[in-house]
Amino acid sequence: MATTPPHCQDSAWPRRPGGLRRAAHGLLAAVAAVAVSLGALAVPAYAEPSVEEIEAAIDEQWREMEPTIAQYNKVRAQLKVNREKSEDLAKKLAPLQEKSEIAMRRIGSMASQYYITGPSRELGALLVSDDPNGISEDLALLNRVAAMEHKQLEEVLKVRREYEDQKKALDELIAAQDTQESELAARKKQIDAEIKRLKDSLPVTTVSTPQCPTINGVVSEAARTAIRTACAQVGDPYVWGATGPNSFDCSGLTQYAYKAAGIYLTHYTGAQWNEGRAISRSDARPGDLVFFSSPGNLHHVxxxxxxxQMVHAPRTGKPVMVSSINTMPSIAGFRRPG
Known part of the structure; x- marks a missing residue:
């Protein structure tokens, strides 16, 4: 009887259980490795936001806050006017209140005397008088006096009611504006806090160049490029009207530096003043332009x-250099290009 060849036997009969387990474990390990590698590829590395991105977020928050500030200022101005009006009405009401109370007491006294204690002595004397004409005349006079008292009281009360109505409406308006002012102040505080948070998150950058001091601060990418470009020109001669690459005047140097960062500035100090955003000295950052003036004239940047410290092209006879801004007369201000 013929026997089955060993190789046919291996292919026709099942493998041993231990072999199946080893094969399965190997397959699972391979799948897991592929999944891990795919997962690593699918999750990008987290990148810190740039200065420009944070500045854009601050600008967006500021645009949201500007209408709030405008409305807040409007309500505060209206409140000031309305509170002054309310105080003025209160001053006018005080004498009217006193006058109406005096008139009320007089009429009340007359009514009380007549209806409770009987006619007054003067009225009794009239009633026993022997002169009928005199009695009639005196009674008519008393009626006129009473009518005049009543009319005066009505006039006072009418004016007082008008002032009270005005003050009531004004006080209601003030109460509504007080609530609005509180809501706007809370909204302003919330946006202020978000802007502060964003400012505090601005990354500190180190900029090191051979010709300039090492900078540690908040510096945008454009400003870094401009600083490195300007510092690379230290030692180049000052030439009036020159814009580089080997000689510069003051606005020619700043134009050349920012052109490297993709920002075009006009080759004129006065124009560059208007081509950037105004920045206070306390908020000035590396890369901002600093301007100097004589009376009525911007003359240096x-x-x-x-x-x-600044890098600048000072004047004929002095090359591009780093110097203190305090050695120049009259700082006109700072501008941030871009």
């Missing part, structure tokens, strides 16, 4: 490096 430099690239601010922080810590009261």
């Amino acid at each position: 430099g690239l601010y490096l922080g810590n009261s």
Whole structure:
């Protein structure tokens, strides 16, 4: 009887259980490894937001806050006017209140005397008089006096009611505006806190160049490029009207530096003043432009490096250099290009 060849036997009969388990474990391990590698590829590395992105978020928050500030200021101005009006009405009401109370007491006294204690002595004397004409005349006079008292009281009460109605409406308006002011103040506080949070999250950057001091501060990508470009020109001669690459005047240097960052500035100090956003000295950052003036005339610009230092093209006979902004007369202000 023929026997089955060993290789046919291996293919026709099942493998041993231990072999199946080993194969399954190997397959699962391979699948897991692929899944891990795919997962690693699918999850991108987290990138910190740039200065420009945070600045854009601050600008967005500020645009949201500006209408709130405008409305807040409007309500506060209206409240001031309305409170003054309310105080003025209160001053006018005080004498009217006193006058009406005096008139009320007089009429009340007359009525009480007549209806409770009987006619007054003067009226009794009239009733026993022997002169009928005199009695009639005196009674008519008393009626006229009473009518005049009543009319005066009505006039006072009418004016007082008018003032009270005005004050009531004004006080209701003030109460509504007080509520609105509180709501706007709370909204302003909320946006202020978010802007502060964003400002506090601005990344600190170190900018190191051979020709300029090392900078540690908040510096945008464009400002970093401008700083490195301007600092690379330290030692180049000042030439009036020059814009580089080997010689510069003051606005020519700042134009050249920011052109490298993709921002075009006009080759004129006065124009560059209007081509950037105004920045206070306390908020000035490395890369901002710092301007100097004589009475009625902007005459010089430099690239601010922080810590009261700038790189600039000073004048004929002095090359591009780093110096203190305090050595120049009259700082006109700071502008942030871009």
